[in-house]
Amino acid sequence: MKRTPHLLAIQSHVVFGHAGNSAAVFPMQRVGVNVWPLNTVQFSNHTQYGQWAGEILPPHQIPELVEGIAAIGELGNCDAVLSGYLGSAAQGRAILTGVARIKSINPKALYLCDPVMGHPEKGCSVPAEVSDFLLEEAAAVADFMCPNQLELDSFSGRKPQSLCDCLAMARALLARGPKAVLVKHLDYPGKPDDVFEMLLVTATESWHLRRPLLAFPRQPVGVGDLTSGLFLARVLLGDTLVAAFEFTAAAVHEVLLETQACASYELELVRSQDRIAHPRVRFEAMPISL
Numbered sequence: 001m002k003r004t005p006h007l008l009a010i011q012s013h014v015v016f017g018h019a020g021n022s023a024a025v026f027p028m029q030r031v032g033v034n035v036w037p038l039n040t041v042q043f044s045n046h047t048q049y050g051q052w053a054g055e056i057l058p059p060h061q062i063p064e065l066v067e068g069i070a071a072i073g074e075l076g077n078c079d080a081v082l083s084g085y086l087g088s089a090a091q092g093r094a095i096l097t098g099v100a101r102i103k104s105i106n107p108k109a110l111y112l113c114d115p116v117m118g119h120p121e122k123g124c125s126v127p128a129e130v131s132d133f134l135l136e137e138a139a140a141v142a143d144f145m146c147p148n149q150l151e152l153d154s155f156s157g158r159k160p161q162s163l164c165d166c167l168a169m170a171r172a173l174l175a176r177g178p179k180a181v182l183v184k185h186l187d188y189p190g191k192p193d194d195v196f197e198m199l200l201v202t203a204t205e206s207w208h209l210r211r212p213l214l215a216f217p218r219q220p221v222g223v224g225d226l227t228s229g230l231f232l233a234r235v236l237l238g239d240t241l242v243a244a245f246e247f248t249a250a251a252v253h254e255v256l257l258e259t260q261a262c263a264s265y266e267l268e269l270v271r272s273q274d275r276i277a278h279p280r281v282r283f284e285a286m287p288i289s290l
């Protein structure tokens with residue numbers, strides 16, 4: 001019987017609604033992965049509401065919790081680490097300590113870093129020390145990085161002029177260490193208005209994918225976290241990178257269709273669970289070169 005992969009997911013938790021682990025854990029479980037959620041913050045709701053209650057996890061607790069799993073002899077079963085929204089650079093460094101500990105026991109373990117900094121239209125941002133940490137320290141350790149356009153711009157210190165330029169910027173990030181860069185959301189001059197585009201870049205191949213852009217009165221939150229979580233889950237389940245990329249685009253689109261149909265602001269993850277596991281739509285990734 002095929003083993004069920006185990007994934008340590010280190011990101012935020014919200015009591016109400018869906019962002020961070022609250023957007024990614026259930027979908028990753030639903031596609032067949034054992035998830036170990038480690039919550040970097042516990043907030044009442046995501047920060048786009050403009051107000052929330054709750055606390056940030058002290059950074060030292062991250063390696064302590066990882067050590068606790070080592071102490072019961074289970075850490076070697078960890079096949080991958082996912083990290084997302086960081087409260088501080090110190091929290092990021094604590095995650096890298098945990099990743100190093102896991103890789104020392106299981107050198108095959110993968111690390112996906114979603115360098116959460118925000119989104120242009122949402123105007124949310126993180127302290128400069130966090131973006132510096134992500135570029136200078138996390139990129140050297142991560143096997144996969146999943147920036148959106150704003151995050152890629154921040155890494156590159158400029159905005160792209162064209163799709164080819166986005167590709168060049170993703171390649172520059174790849175040169176810092178990751179085996180693959182998934183750009184979750186492209187934006188560049190000349191991009192068609194009615195499509196949502198993504199990019200997957202590895203050392204040898206690059207893929208471009210388009211899906212329909214859906215209209216929402218308020219942009220849903222947690223889509224990026226859902227995207228990076230499903231991508232890593234499918235890679236752990238044995239997909240090639242491009243198959244995981246295509247699956248992720250389809251499953252996320254299914255969630256957005258359900259969310260739009262319900263006129264809901266929060267992602268309708270429970271209602272779309274069968275569509276996540278078995279997307280009806282399919283988007284083909286097309287090879288792209290400079």
Ligand SMILES: Nc1ncnc2c1ncn2[C@@H]1O[C@H](COP(=O)(O)OP(=O)(O)O)[C@@H](O)[C@H]1O
Pocket residue numbers: 118119148149184185196211212213214215216219220221222223224225227253256
């Ligand atoms: N097909 C779509 N149609 C409309 N909006 C979408 C679509 N897919 C994603 N979005 C929105 O676009 C943004 C995706 O941004 P991205 O940068 O990938 O992630 P996030 O900001 O969630 O980390 C989010 O605001 C999301 O709600």
Ligand SMILES: Cc1ncc(COP(=O)(O)O)c(C=O)c1O
Pocket residue numbers: 012013014019020043045046047048085116118124220221222223224225226
């Ligand atoms: C607590 C929390 N975690 C994570 C996120 C990231 O969500 P997204 O996937 O939309 O980038 C947000 C966005 O507001 C948030 O408030």
Ligand SMILES: [Mg+2]
Pocket residue numbers: 116117118148224225
């Ligand atoms: Mg994001």
